[in-house]
Amino acid sequence: MNESATKPVATSDTHFAAVAASSCRIDPRRVHSLLGTLSSRFTLVALAECVSTNSVLLERAGQGAASGSVLVADRQTAGRGRRGRSWLSTPEASLTFSLLWRFEGSVARLAGLSLAVGLAVARGLANSGVGGVGLKWPNDILLAGGKVGGILVDLEAAADHSLAVIGIGLNLQLPPDGDEEFLHRPAALAQVMARLPDRQQLLAQLLTDLAEIMDRFADGGFAALRRDWQAYHVWQGRPVRLLDGVLVDRQGLCMGADSDGALLLQTDAGLERCLSGDVSLRAV
Structure with a gap:
């Protein structure tokens, strides 16, 4: 399915748009209400399916999409992971979304951003009741001895600022057994939780923690977050x-x-x- 087949329908709130409820399992209106006072900082679009949330959001960034734009997809048909690896998603088993964030200054100021994002995701999971979350340099989220999520950051320079499109993928359920070989053993939230969090509540919590960490990163770079990141780093001193x-x-x-x-x-x-x-x- 291409993007044109899932055009969003505008809501009465100018900060949010949503596709028809029958075509996507994430309701931006619901996420909006869960964000509370932070809702004005995000523009959320939900698609039933797209090729890659990062690719689509990068295109929209070039068309002037605002900082805080979020694209969440029930299914990615060609999601991208680190080093060109694929990251596929299904609505029952995963949560995949991308966030656009604009920063003052050059791209050079964004060194360590993927680590900062990892810290935000780890905190968001912990605040959602997930215990035992760890981080692996530079962009893996670990749980139960395996990889529960990954981060892909695309950077671009503009005339007077820089921007990042931050892709995040999380396993809610383990991928089915098959012929696919994984570089890292996969893990899933279902391994450590008797009841999985609602995907919309989880997304709202992750965006809440991302907003705080992006603000701190904008002010002080990764140096301001280094100690917090290392507290989650599973191979510290090993x-x-x-x-x-x-x-x-x-x-x-x-x-x-x-x-x-x-x-x-x-x-x-x-x-x-x-x-x-x-x-x-x-x-x-």
Whole structure:
């Protein structure tokens, strides 16, 4: 289904739009009411299906979409993960959405943004009653020994500001068994919760925590969030090895993240910084 087949219908609230209730399981009006005083900061559009929420929202950003624009889809047919991997979604088993946020200054000021988003998601899950959430550098959400969610951040520079389209995907239920091979063992909220949170309440909570963290990041960068992020970092102080593809690039003691989001690794050669987005982290 292409986007033109799911054109949103405007509501009386100018900050929100919604598709017909029969075609999408997220009701922006309901999310709007749950956001309370924060509702004016977000513009929410819900689609039954799209290729990728990040791709669609990036296009809308180029057309002047406001900061705080949110696109949530019941189903992605070609969702993108880190390093070009796919992230597919279904309404019963996942929550996938993208958020547009505009920042003053250059893209260089956004170093460490994916880590800040991870902190916001971890807090949003914790505030929704999910226990045991952890973070893995640079953009994985961990739970029950596996990956429950991922983050994809697309950055663009404008004449007088920069923008980020932040894609977030969470597993509510485990993916079905099949022939697909996962880089990381998948996890799901259903593994640790007797009753899953309502998807609309979960989305509202995540947006609430994202707004707070994005404000703090805009004021002080990742440095202002570093200590909070490291409290969720599951491999803090543990021996790890970095993989570039399938090859071991280096190994040492993981010392968390620097003030700009770089991974810190204590090796025989000293304290090293890793900035590459193509490096995977594995416990020794």
